[in-house]
Amino acid sequence: xxxxxxxxxxxxxxxxxxxxxxxxxxxxxxxxxxxxxxxxxxxxxxxxxxxxxxxxxxxxxxxxxxxxxxxxxxxxxxxxxxxxxxxxxxxxxxxxxxxxxxxxxxxxxxxxxxxxxxxxxxxxxxxxxxxxxxxxxxxxxxxxxxxxxxxxxxxxxxxxxxxxxxxxxxxxxxxxxxxxxxxxxxxxxxxxxxxxxxxxxxxxxxxxxxxxxxxxxxxxxxxxxxxxxxxxxxxxxxxxxxxxxxxxxxxxxxxxxxxxxxxxxxxxxxxxxxxxxxxxxxxxxxxxxxxxxxxxxxxxxxxxxxxxxxxxxxx
Numbered sequence: 001x002x003x004x005x006x007x008x009x010x011x012x013x014x015x016x017x018x019x020x021x022x023x024x025x026x027x028x029x030x031x032x033x034x035x036x037x038x039x040x041x042x043x044x045x046x047x048x049x050x051x052x053x054x055x056x057x058x059x060x061x062x063x064x065x066x067x068x069x070x071x072x073x074x075x076x077x078x079x080x081x082x083x084x085x086x087x088x089x090x091x092x093x094x095x096x097x098x099x100x101x102x103x104x105x106x107x108x109x110x111x112x113x114x115x116x117x118x119x120x121x122x123x124x125x126x127x128x129x130x131x132x133x134x135x136x137x138x139x140x141x142x143x144x145x146x147x148x149x150x151x152x153x154x155x156x157x158x159x160x161x162x163x164x165x166x167x168x169x170x171x172x173x174x175x176x177x178x179x180x181x182x183x184x185x186x187x188x189x190x191x192x193x194x195x196x197x198x199x200x201x202x203x204x205x206x207x208x209x210x211x212x213x214x215x216x217x218x219x220x221x222x223x224x225x226x227x228x229x230x231x232x233x234x235x236x237x238x239x240x241x242x243x244x245x246x247x248x249x250x251x252x253x254x255x256x257x258x259x260x261x262x263x264x265x266x267x268x269x270x271x272x273x274x275x276x277x278x279x280x281x282x283x284x285x286x287x288x289x290x291x292x293x294x295x296x297x298x299x300x301x302x303x304x305x306x307x308x309x310x311x312x313x314x315x
Contacts, residue, residue: 001049001159007195008159009152014056015085019048020159024167024308029280033295035311036164039284045313046157046185047077051139054153055081058137064088067130068139069123072099072241073285073313074149078139079112090115090136092123099240145227145246147182154184161192164308165202172196172206174305175260177294179287179312180210180217181244183251190254206308208260209298210251211290213239217247217255218262226252238267241287241313265293274315285313 001020022040027033038046058066067090068078075091082089091107095116098104107114117123124142131138141147148154165172178186186208193205214231230246237243273289291309298307
């Protein structure tokens with residue numbers, strides 16, 4: 001990723017574990033579709049891009065502790081980069097909601113301090129308190145209504161756009177399908193493609209298909225709104241990384257600006273898509289299967305011009 005440091009916030013000594021530069025992989029079972037395979041990042045998810053930049057920024061500015069409210073990929077990634085940087089790392093997670101026992105074991109092996117809260121919202125309250133009273137550097141958002149993750153860190157996701165364009169000899173696909181909760185991996189690539197177009201390296205911005213678990217983003221776009229309202233939340237949800245019931249205003253703007261669309265999926269559809277991918281040799285996280293559901297839907301309705309599916313994490 002740091003090949004693109006001229007386009008990233010200036011840092012003299014970034015903390016890197018080799019993130020970025022992930023391959024475009026054609027899918028045999030979906031013609032004219034390639035995945036942007038973020039499973040190849042050091043901890044197995046696209047969050048490594050953000051963690052590399054956010055932790056680098058925190059260390060450069062003299063912070064001693066980074067903190068994140070997460071139960072999965074963002075927690076592991078932040079802990080790994082904090083360890084590489086020699087910084088203390090605090091993970092705030094809802095009790096009983098950790099993505100898997102392996103995640104907690106990984107966090108502790110990386111030296112992170114894991115604190116459990118009684119509710120989802122309490123994670124943000126404790127994170128805000130740590131930022132205000134103890135000088136923590138927040139890698140995740142803690143506001144309501146929700147915003148993106150740490151804004152300097154999110155800038156790293158623009159590198160997805162740079163790489164996709166470069167890997168296509170400076171052309172861009174017609175469509176990119178993205179698993180979306182709050183939309184960091186949606187909004188930043190749109191900004192990245194806009195940046196490439198202004199530089200004269202490419203001629204347009206791809207249309208983004210945001211694939212979501214809840215309809216908040218879709219309803220805001222259909223109703224002409226800017227700030228989405230929360231969707232009803234069921235008792236159980238399997239695809240936690242894309243299960244924020246309230247989309248962000250930034251995601252609304254990004255889809256609208258790119259001329260894109262939103263596809264709402266359920267857990268059963270995601271499970272079937274993950275099984276289909278596995279039958280062809282691709283082990284993907286359940287939430288990442290959303291990108292494949294989106295690519296399949298586009299192919300079935302005859303969209304051409306090349307489709308890139310952003311696979312955000314390994315299964």
